[in-house]
Amino acid sequence: MQIETGALLKNILYPSDLRNLAESDLEEVCKELRQFIIDVVSVHGGHFAASLGVVELTVALHYALNTPYDQIVFDVGHQAYGHKILTGRRDQFHTNRLLGGLSGFPKRSESEYDAFGVGHSSTSISAALGMAVASAYKGETDRQHVAIIGDGALTGGMAFEALNHAGIEKSNLLVILNDNCMSIDPNVGALKEYLTSITTSKSYNKFRDELVSVLAKISKNGPNAYGWAKKLEQSIKGTLLKNANLFESLNFRYFGPVDGHDVNKLAKTLEDLKHINGPKLLHVVTVKGKGYALAEKDQTKWHAPGLFDKITGEIKKTVYDKPQPPKYQDVFGHTLVELAESNPQIMGITPAMPSGSSMNIMMKAMPDRAFDVGIAEQHAVTFSAGLATQGIVPFCNIYSSFMQRAYDQVIHDVALQNLNVVFCLDRAGLVGADGPTHHGAYDIAFMRCIPNMTIAAPMNEEELRNMMYTAQLENMGPFVIRYPRGNGVMPDWKRQFKALPVGKGRKLVDGEEVAILSIGHIGNEVSKAIVNLNTEAIYPAHYDIRYVKPIDEDLLHEVFKKFSKIITVEDGVLPGGFGSAVIEFMANNNYSAQVVRLGIPDEIVEHGEQAELWSICNYDAQGIQDACKKLATIQTTHNQVG
Incomplete structure (x- = not known):
């Protein structure tokens, strides 16, 4: 399906192109960018509501800042689709999250505009502070460093550790608090209530409207004027808010809250904040899913909805002719x-x-x-x-x-x-x-x-x-x-409970020559492999170990006494994993066998469908078959030589 690109967006390959536009064009750019995200994600899938909520903020950041020299760090990163589209990846965006395509998150090896690789929450402030301290040390006093963190991610302790440290540094750091009351599910806790009290303070909101530009102008007149303005600001804030501002108490200059969907106001605010030194926090209020009514209404459902009809909002689901196993x-x-x-x-x-x-x-x-x-x-x-x-x-x-x-x-x-x-x-x-x-x-x-x-x-x-x-x-x-992501294998899964003795596995299939030991759901790939191997007159045994620790030593004694060819299969890393536990048992008990371990290799595995990745790592059914046939061939060859 051909995705149409808006008249302005089609000419924006990089932020430098965006910065050549007039401020009056920014609202149209936001409309086109939001529509492009809707069009592509509806057809190709991916995270959805988070990126829609920060379209204006993303455009304003790249318009006001000199990226990639100025560095932007997204927290978690599932809200960075607009960022990717504006930074040279628009024409590849349809490959997002596909094998060999763009990552669903910012990734340093993918683009110089991705200042820091992310995927887990609450890391942005620490990373951006490290960058800011390094820039100050190198004399890059004009370089901006921005951490964009949601109110959900701000509940992570690491974020507060970073705020605590940043407050005593004089580095050029701007933290943008993207306040939408959501992470994947609605946010909980006292911090949520505190932020709500700030955003609903009418007197304070009226005061802050003029504060940013005034302070930006004062800061140009020298440290004495700046210090006087800071004291005045703190005094007024303390009067207007019931409690002392949390961020101010950590030595951050607090600005906001501001409308996160007013792109021109955001761009102007960011331009002003560039002239205010030291740690600053800009509180931006947004709506997750902004611009797509269904996503605004049910933000959890539309966090990552899969494929959907962008007109009707119908989420496309596969229709099966028989009951399917649950997740x-x-x-x-x-x-x-x-x-x-x-x-x-x-x-x-x-x-x-x-x-x-x-x-x-x-x-x-x-x-x-x-x-x-x-x-x-x-x-x-x-x-x-x-x-x-x-x-x-x-x-x-x-x-x-x-x-x-x-x-x-x-x-x-x-x-x-x-x-x-x-x-x-x-x-x-x-x-x-x-x-x-x-x-x-x-x-x-x-x-x-x-x-x-x-x-x-x-x-x-x-x-x-x-x-x-x-x-x-x-x-x-x-x-x-x-247990893994996704569906199991039993449509009729709700059976009467029974205890599984700790440290005891089970033999699923008796066999000869080769024993396959598996742990967890990946054992179902072993079962598939054995069915195919049997058609080629290869009959391996299959043991479901169930417990990695304590491991079933009685069962392993049985295996090693009968088999000299053993394959271990796990959906986990090989170093230190289940296969390693089997080899440790073999060494501790003076057995000798040829053990082939199948699992995640000692390297970073990129993104793709689960089945694709199992295949790449050679522990899907085909990979297990190949390993078993190779062992059986070795045995046959040795017999022929003998």
């Missing part, structure tokens, strides 16, 4: 409620991902027992630890890649005290189009080295239910259950 996350959500109904000690915790993880199911059914703690993974883990000390069984549900952000808390606050916190790691393994910032590649490796830890991975929905059931039966200590 693992939905099995988790419904099972948690089912378990909580019979066990009053169960509570649910998620760091700002209630819909993404399906914790929203329990939040609706049992609002007093399920908590969205904001974008704060460290807090989520230690909060869970505190609950566990009081006999509560917390199911702490975090994306695998986000669990990386709370590693110290897992060790220090949970494992050292051997607390029964159940970590349900969603999006474990390669996740697909979100790419390397979101791949849940490392959890087996980094959890396996922690004492007191149990690590389990279900091969299907029934196993996920039973592992969750097992984890809450008695004080198990730290208990990890990892």
Whole structure:
């Protein structure tokens, strides 16, 4: 489908082209840019509402600043589509998130305009401050450094650590607070209420309208005039607001709130702020999904809706002629409620991902027992630890890649005290189009080295239910259950609960010559491979290990006593992963076998569909078949030589 480009936008390849336009053209540029995003995402997919909400801000930034010399750091980055389109990637934008195409997030290797690679929240202020300090050290006093952070990402502790540091530096840093009351789901917490109080203060809003330009002019008249103006400003702000301004107390110059959809006012404000030195914060109020009525109305649904009809708003879904298996996350959500109904000690915790993880199911059914703690993974883990000390069984549900952000808390606050916190790691393994910032590649490796830890991975929905059931039966200590993004394999998934003995796997298929050991959902690719191999008279055995730690040593003794050719398969990194655990067992028990490990290699895996990435990494059904046939061929060749 040919996407039409607006009359002004088609002539904007880079920000320098944008800066050649008159200010009177900026509103039209915004209209064309917003429509281009709608047109492309409706056909090709991707994140949606976030980028629509910052169209005017993006245009104003590239108009007022001298990018890429002036550096812009987006927080998370799913709102950077407009930025990509204006910075040389308009004609490639349709490849966004596709294998070999543009990344869905800013990426330094992709463009000089992407000052910092992002994907996780709350990093922008720290990164931009580092850049600003480096520029000051090099004497680049005219260089601007901007961090754009949402009010959701501002709930992350790292953002406050950076604000605290930035307040004592004199570096040229501008933090733009994109306040839309949303991350993926509606924001929660006291900070949200505080920002609301600022945006609804009519007296203060009237005062701030003239403040920015006045201070910009005063700053040109020398430090004495500037100091006098700063004292006056602080005095007035303290009078008009009920409480002292949080950002001012951290030594930031606070400006705003301003209308985030008035592109001319934004451009003028940014131009003025360039002349005010030191750390500054501009509070911009926007609407996520702005310009597309359905996205404005249901911002969570339209965060990343998939393909849709841009006219009717109908989200396109595949129609199946028979029941389909559910998403693992939905099995988790419904099972948690089912378990909580019979066990009053169960509570649910998620760091700002209630819909993404399906914790929203329990939040609706049992609002007093399920908590969205904001974008704060460290807090989520230690909060869970505190609950566990009081006999509560917390199911702490975090994306695998986000669990990386709370590693110290897992060790220090949970494992050292051997607390029964159940970590349900969603999006474990390669996740697909979100790419390397979101791949849940490392959890087996980094959890396996922690004492007191149990690590389990279900091969299907029934196993996920039973592992969750097992984890809450008695004080198990730290208990990890990892499962992938997407659908399972069992349409008829809701079976009666049964305990799965900790540290015990199962033999699915008996065989000869080669044994294939798998952990988790990827075992279904092994099953497919075996069916095909059997047609070629190759009959490998298949073992579903279930628990990486403690690993089933009785089962491994059986394997190594019978087989000298072994393949391990995991949807996780090979260094330190499940295959490494098997080899450690082999060495510790003086076995000798040829072991081939299949999994994520020791390199960064880019974005693409899950099946495409499994194939590239050679652990889809075809890759497993090839590895098995190679081992069988080696055996046959050796026999012929003998």
